[in-house]
Amino acid sequence: MMDDRERIRFKMRRLRRQLDQHSSEWSAQAHRWLDWKYQVSQHPLLSVGIAAAAGYLLIPRKTPAVQVEIDEATRREIVKQLQRQQFNEPISQSPAVPTLWQTGVTIASQFLLRSAxxxxxxxxxxxxxxxxxxxxxxxSDTFNAPGTHDIHSRNTPIPENNLHLYHG
Incomplete structure (x- = not known):
């Protein structure tokens, strides 16, 4: 019969084994919970919903337009300054339109590049x-040794047993 010390030691060993087993199970479970690939495979619709919500929250919001109230005299003064500034600045040239020659050279060079x-x-x-x-x-000048046969290459050996399933 076991005395009290032996019984306690036995119970302690059993508890340690159980704790080791439970801790490894908990570790594996925690790893699965933190693995995003596992979570997406287990919950695809929830994952899409979370991704959509995150995208919605991460997109910056449009700032509202600021409305400024000005009196009539200030408005007239601003219009006069803009008119003076508009007539004092040189008129900018519109972007240059390529000539027929430039267009032809561009097309020919692209054709030559694609051909090359x-x-x-x-x-x-x-x-x-x-x-x-x-x-x-x-x-065809490779040597076929006895016991070899040409299936895919010239030197593929054929097993020397009595049962041949394929003769090519």
């Missing part, structure tokens, strides 16, 4: 295809 890019891409594609073809189908 397309040619380069086709050459790279041709080179890649030729390398892939060479690796998939090596030249």
């Amino acid at each position: 890019i397309n040619y380069g891409v086709s050459q790279i594609d041709r080179l890649i295809n030729s390398v892939q073809t060479a690796t998939e189908h090596p030249s």
Whole structure:
């Protein structure tokens, strides 16, 4: 029969094991709760709603227009100053319109650039295809050793058992 000390030690060991087990479970649960990918996968509609609300709150609000009350004499004075300033400043030129020659050169240069890019891409594609073809189908002068068969490459060994499911 166990004495009191042994019983207490036994209970303490059992409690420690349970605490270790519970703490690892709680740690895993906390990790899942803090993992945003897990939360989005478990609650997609709620995630979209939270993202929409956050976007709405983060967009700055439009500041209202300030309305200033001025008397008639001040308004007339401002209009006079604006008219004087308008006539005293030089009239700005409208943006330059490209000539027919400039437009033609622009179109031709864009055509040549696109043609050069397309040619380069086709050459790279041709080179890649030729390398892939060479690796998939090596030249016919490779040596076939006994017990080998040409399925995908020249030197693919065939197992030497009695059951052959494929003969190509």
